[in-house]
Amino acid sequence: MSSNRRDFIKRTALGAVGATIASHSINAMSAKSYSKIIGANDRINVALQGLGRRYGAYMSAIADKKNNVELTYLCDVMKSQRDKAAIAVSKRIKNKPKLENDIRKVLNDKDVDAVFMATPDHWHAPGACMAMQAGKHVYLEKPCTHNPEEGELVVAYQKKYNKVVQMGNQQRSSLQSQEMIKGIREGVIGDVYNAIAFYTSKRGPVPHQTKTAPPEGLDWDLFQGPAPRRDYTDNTWDYNWHWYGWDYGTAEMGNNATHELDIARWALDVKYPEHVEVKSGKFHYVDDGWEMYDTMEATFRFAGNRTIQWDGRSRNGYDKYGSGRGTIIYGSNGSIFVNRDGYKQYDLKGKEVKQNLIPGIEDGNALGGGGQLSAAHTVNFFDAIRGKAELTSPIDEGAISQMLTHYANIASRIDNSFEVDENTGRIFNREAMKLWSRTYEPGWEIKPV
Numbered sequence: 001m002s003s004n005r006r007d008f009i010k011r012t013a014l015g016a017v018g019a020t021i022a023s024h025s026i027n028a029m030s031a032k033s034y035s036k037i038i039g040a041n042d043r044i045n046v047a048l049q050g051l052g053r054r055y056g057a058y059m060s061a062i063a064d065k066k067n068n069v070e071l072t073y074l075c076d077v078m079k080s081q082r083d084k085a086a087i088a089v090s091k092r093i094k095n096k097p098k099l100e101n102d103i104r105k106v107l108n109d110k111d112v113d114a115v116f117m118a119t120p121d122h123w124h125a126p127g128a129c130m131a132m133q134a135g136k137h138v139y140l141e142k143p144c145t146h147n148p149e150e151g152e153l154v155v156a157y158q159k160k161y162n163k164v165v166q167m168g169n170q171q172r173s174s175l176q177s178q179e180m181i182k183g184i185r186e187g188v189i190g191d192v193y194n195a196i197a198f199y200t201s202k203r204g205p206v207p208h209q210t211k212t213a214p215p216e217g218l219d220w221d222l223f224q225g226p227a228p229r230r231d232y233t234d235n236t237w238d239y240n241w242h243w244y245g246w247d248y249g250t251a252e253m254g255n256n257a258t259h260e261l262d263i264a265r266w267a268l269d270v271k272y273p274e275h276v277e278v279k280s281g282k283f284h285y286v287d288d289g290w291e292m293y294d295t296m297e298a299t300f301r302f303a304g305n306r307t308i309q310w311d312g313r314s315r316n317g318y319d320k321y322g323s324g325r326g327t328i329i330y331g332s333n334g335s336i337f338v339n340r341d342g343y344k345q346y347d348l349k350g351k352e353v354k355q356n357l358i359p360g361i362e363d364g365n366a367l368g369g370g371g372q373l374s375a376a377h378t379v380n381f382f383d384a385i386r387g388k389a390e391l392t393s394p395i396d397e398g399a400i401s402q403m404l405t406h407y408a409n410i411a412s413r414i415d416n417s418f419e420v421d422e423n424t425g426r427i428f429n430r431e432a433m434k435l436w437s438r439t440y441e442p443g444w445e446i447k448p449v
Helices: 003-013 031-042 056-063 079-090 103-107 121-133 148-161 175-185 220-224 251-268 372-385 395-414
Strands: 044-049 069-075 098-100 114-117 137-140 165-167 192-200 275-281 295-302 306-313 325-331 334-339 342-347 352-357
Touching (some): 044 103, 056 372, 079 098, 103 114, 103 121, 121 137, 165 395, 175 251, 175 342, 175 352, 192 251, 251 295, 251 306, 251 325, 251 334, 275 395, 295 395
Parallel strands (some): 044 069, 137 165, 192 306
Antiparallel strands (some): 192 325, 275 295, 295 306, 325 334, 334 342
């Protein structure tokens, strides 16, 4: 990379860092006009870390020539994932990305400008911090952290290294959701006081873990990365790490609740709760290998008598709310239902008074997801790097929403409710605070900055 191009990207990124929740508009400029001003030096070289079900959601934006992006690396600890991804992306882009096993080698390449982190949960914050320290911008998939302390650390790294870090809760890039929030702020349903966020799925039984040799082509040591070392158990690496204890996953709260709780917090305009209470348990396929709760009801009470409730059912497909996922926001003069398709607004009598829906704009329940919102979120990331836009989901906001999922998981694990400092987010419970961080493999700790 030429020093001129790197200086340009570094210089233009400064306008995007530190964006706030109130910023929803994209300062669009036509590709033609922009190309006249910047030219070829505007290209952003990106790497993808994690080539499972999610990376395809970024490809339409990466492959779009208007975005002037070059995919330079495909990185995954599983050889078959790298090989499959190489074939898939070859049908969408002309250049041939390098295939790499170890993200640390990718981060050492000074020509890489940005990294997409789509790994298992335990890699997200450590990988993002490594990337920022190496001078890269980061698109950080949900959950942005594995535990509360990582939220503090990843925000501290962003501030120190002044990098663009977009969290992957793509509904923030929905024009319908942005319009809804604007209306709520203007009082269209009066004073908002409650939000119910929900997720319903039909996940089936999973096998019990059985100690065995790692699958051919899997770098088990690198898969574990920051997590303490243990023997491989089948069928850990391919998605079931979500349900096999807390080494790698964050259960359904980190896996899916992240999205709807973020919308609920955005709508109610709240930060940290004052009190957290949870009812959870494993109620389905009780003899299978699933080690987490599969059903959870959580209540977060905030100052000003505002409440967010979570209703998550991973393995019972009954659509209690008439949709697989979404958020209901209650105000003194009406209510709003919102999901990835858009929103419907109702008066106090339950009569629909307005709607803005585009069905199918984003896959809501499919593994990996993807669609127009993911593409828009990715483009917003590129625009923010260039200083053309403010991030729709900056990490300092995303990390606060992620805290709700961590609170719920901690309350479930200790089987107790607790109070929270609404200003700092710290928990007033010694047993709960023991889960504020995690044990890392020696040498993989995130060092404070």
